[in-house]
Amino acid sequence: AQTVTQSQPEMSVQEAETVTLSCTYDTSESDYYLFWYKQPPSRQMILVIRQEAYKQQNATENRFSVNFQKAAKSFSLKISDSQLGDAAMYFCAPGGSQGNLIFGKGTKLSVKP
Amino acid sequence: NAGVMQNPRHLVRRRGQEARLRCSPMKGHSHVYWYRQLPEEGLKFMVYLQKENIIDESGMPKERFSAEFPKEGPSILRIQQVVRGDSAAYFCASSPTSGGNYEQYFGPGTRLTVT
Numbered sequence: 001a002q003t004v005t006q007s008q009p010e011m012s013v014q015e016a017e018t019v020t021l022s023c024t025y026d027t028s029e030s031d032y033y034l035f036w037y038k039q040p041p042s043r044q045m046i047l048v049i050r051q052e053a054y055k056q057q058n059a060t061e062n063r064f065s066v067n068f069q070k071a072a073k074s075f076s077l078k079i080s081d082s083q084l085g086d087a088a089m090y091f092c093a094p095g096g097s098q099g100n101l102i103f104g105k106g107t108k109l110s111v112k113p
Numbered sequence: 114n115a116g117v118m119q120n121p122r123h124l125v126r127r128r129g130q131e132a133r134l135r136c137s138p139m140k141g142h143s144h145v146y147w148y149r150q151l152p153e154e155g156l157k158f159m160v161y162l163q164k165e166n167i168i169d170e171s172g173m174p175k176e177r178f179s180a181e182f183p184k185e186g187p188s189i190l191r192i193q194q195v196v197r198g199d200s201a202a203y204f205c206a207s208s209p210t211s212g213g214n215y216e217q218y219f220g221p222g223t224r225l226t227v228t
Contacts, residue, residue: 004155035216043202045156045219091155098169099208100146101217103155 002027006092006104013082014112021077021107023092033095034068036077039106040088048090051075087111115140117207117220125226132192132199134223138207145188146217147180150202162188195227
């Protein structure tokens with residue numbers, strides 16, 4: 001079975017600073033995608049960034065980037081120039097064989113003004 | 114283009130009653146996924162459906178839970194004889210195609226409270 005581990009239940013960052021959220025996973029799939037989703041207090045799930053496992057280049061989306069280490073099965077999210085609106089729960093989610101997402105328990109990010 | 118719609122947003126049921134949760138996918142999406150989120154937890158996959166077909170229900174409890182996605186109308190997640198442990202947020206997501214390589218678009222969720 002696929003598993004996802006987010007070892008940081010909570011993280012805090014000063015506004016405008018950089019923070020990295022960690023994620024490791026276990027999968028037997030050879031070709032898959034990985035996602036980071038954000039869940040603000042509204043509880044709406046919002047896609048932050050997507051990584052294709054067969055691509056060596058790390059995905060970047062504005063202030064968000066990933067450090068994808070396929071051999072180590074590690075998929076961390078870096079948020080640069082943190083903003084107050086970044087405060088939320090962040091979930092790492094590899095795609096399963098049928099397309100279903102496997103979610104970690106999440107990291108609660110607080111942003112201090 | 115409207116996003117994924119779920120209703121009701123909040124549902125209160127007494128133990129033993131039935132709960133029906135509805136999900137309308139994004140226009141043009143024929144793949145629907147249901148997830149459950151318990152307090153302080155991540156989302157857990159329940160079932161994956163295409164129009165008129167259940168593709169994967171490996172995450173669905175064996176009893177009391179059922180799902181459908183008819184040719185016309187929304188997808189329905191049905192919970193019979195609800196118990197307190199069913200209290201959770203239920204999210205629906207849709208995708209234009211199958212496989213783990215496409216983004217899933219999530220609805221706002223239905224928060225079920227069983228009293």
